[in-house]
Structures are given as structure tokens and as C-alpha cells.
Amino acid sequence: AQKPLTVYLDSDYGIGELAHQLFPDKALGFFDRFALRNGNDDWNNTFLRDTLGQQMLRGAINNAVQSFRPCAIYLNGGYYGMINIQEKMDEMYCSKNYGIPLEDIDFYENEGIGSGDQLDAGTVEAWEGLLAYLSANSMANPVHYEYVKRQVDIEDLVDYVAGQVFVVDTSWGHNRKWWRERNANGRWRWCFVDLDRALGGGSINANQLSSMVSSMEVFRELLANDEFRAYSGQRLMAHFNSSFRPDRIIPIIDAEAGRIRNEYIQYAARFGMSSVGTWDGRIEGIRDYARQR
Numbered sequence: 001a002q003k004p005l006t007v008y009l010d011s012d013y014g015i016g017e018l019a020h021q022l023f024p025d026k027a028l029g030f031f032d033r034f035a036l037r038n039g040n041d042d043w044n045n046t047f048l049r050d051t052l053g054q055q056m057l058r059g060a061i062n063n064a065v066q067s068f069r070p071c072a073i074y075l076n077g078g079y080y081g082m083i084n085i086q087e088k089m090d091e092m093y094c095s096k097n098y099g100i101p102l103e104d105i106d107f108y109e110n111e112g113i114g115s116g117d118q119l120d121a122g123t124v125e126a127w128e129g130l131l132a133y134l135s136a137n138s139m140a141n142p143v144h145y146e147y148v149k150r151q152v153d154i155e156d157l158v159d160y161v162a163g164q165v166f167v168v169d170t171s172w173g174h175n176r177k178w179w180r181e182r183n184a185n186g187r188w189r190w191c192f193v194d195l196d197r198a199l200g201g202g203s204i205n206a207n208q209l210s211s212m213v214s215s216m217e218v219f220r221e222l223l224a225n226d227e228f229r230a231y232s233g234q235r236l237m238a239h240f241n242s243s244f245r246p247d248r249i250i251p252i253i254d255a256e257a258g259r260i261r262n263e264y265i266q267y268a269a270r271f272g273m274s275s276v277g278t279w280d281g282r283i284e285g286i287r288d289y290a291r292q293r
Helices: 050-059 091-098 125-136 142-149 154-167 206-216 217-222 228-245 246-271 276-292
Strands: 005-008 031-038 067-074 080-087 105-110 119-122 176-181 189-191
Touching: 005 228, 031 228, 050 067, 050 154, 067 246, 080 091, 080 246, 125 142, 125 217, 142 206, 142 217, 142 228, 154 189, 154 206, 154 217, 154 228, 176 246, 206 217
Parallel strands: none
Antiparallel strands: 005 031, 031 080, 067 080, 105 119, 105 176, 176 189
């Protein structure tokens, strides 16, 4: 099977940046890193769950999502299937996409390894200070809630929850990334990554909201506040009644499946996988998910 890779360019070994518009939807033209993703846990099923989930969320929610570009890959002149060229979701992504100096970014992730939250860039003071404040102060008190609103991008947080509730990424708990610009007005924001176990990887009726309340401390503590709880409910319902309606989502499924269907035939033959007819049935299963969720 293929393996996912991250490509880093370093001027010590040649060019330090790739001057090319890798992603047609973005004007970004200089990259010192990018990912080559193989569909991960979905590589031999539909291949597209991760990137399809990103595409569904793009333009509908407020969070960071990764641009991507499916392509055929050849190694030493031999066909090696499909792979996605994809933005690497890290502090450099935030710097490039939001125009923030790299040295002014705090970036965390949780991959389910060790103690949990892992600082990838920046300093720990703001995040640890926020968790300490939430632990010591009830968000039911409007004064405390107003303080936290200056530390957390509330719309971004609720959009992250809404997106996860819709796609039901069963591995969300160890696939989390969040960041902030390190200045007086910087607020914490969340990123979508690794959605290869979403969109039917779990039950259509899964209670993802309960999982997030249980495992996402910032969201759980803020629910003690009446204003936040009302805002969250209204925004989630607005997304489900508009952003995630089947008449918006199914054309996206059709478009993304159409992009790779012909290539899937060669890909499946290369790795001895299911026929394109079986693959079509799996794509229809994702459509059914969108209709029923």
C-alpha cells in the first residue's frame, strides 16, 4: 500500500521553496512544505473522504481547511496510483493563509499520544492560562464569559463543533489542531484535519455532540453560559438547515467523485482493490449519509 508523505524543501539541499501555484483555489505560490496523502484509512475504500469533507466545509464554516489536488503518481517511471497533494496543516499554513509572521503564532495539536495537548510552535502561556481560567471560574457568570470571549473565537469554535457533528469523524479526538496569533487581540481557532474516518465511517445517527462535550474542555465549560448555549444551538441549526443541506452537499460529492472516478479504475487495478462498480456503491453510501444525517 502507499504511504503518506510530507515534502519539505530546504535551501541547504537545493531550492528552499517551490514557486508554483499547487492549488488552483488559492493564490499562494511559494511552498517550503506540502503533504502527499494517500487517503489514509480510506485509501482502499473511497479514497476521498478526507478531501471531500474538507470541500464540504469550505465556504460554509469559519475554520481552517486544507486545499488539495488529486493526481496520479509515478515512482521511477512506474504508475503508483493516486495521491492528494495537500496543504500541510501547521503553523506555516496559518502564516501563509492569514498573513501572520511565523514567529507570532501559537500552534497546538493533539494526536492522542502521551499527555495529549502538544505545542508545535510558539509558547504555552496563553493556552495553559485559558484552561486554568476555565477551571477556576464558572462561565455561568457573564463577567467570566466576556473574558473568555476575548481569548476564544466563539464563532470559529462553534463552527468547528458544527462541522464535526455533521461529518462524524470518529477519530476527531486524536486529530485536533488549534492555534492563535500571539498578540493582545489573538483568539484561539480550530482546524479541520484527517477526515478519512468521517462521512459514514461511523453511524449516521452517532451522537457526536456528546463526544465533543465530553472531550473538548473549552466547549464543555462554555456551555454553562446561557448566552453561549443559545448561540451554539442557533448556529448549529442554521448550519444543518443551510450549509449541510443535501441539495448543497450532494453536488459536491458528485463533483469530487467525478474528478477521480476514471483514475480510480487504474488505481484499483494497481493495488488489487474493488471494482469501480463497488466504488460507485460506496460513493452512493456517502450520498445516503448526506441525505439522512
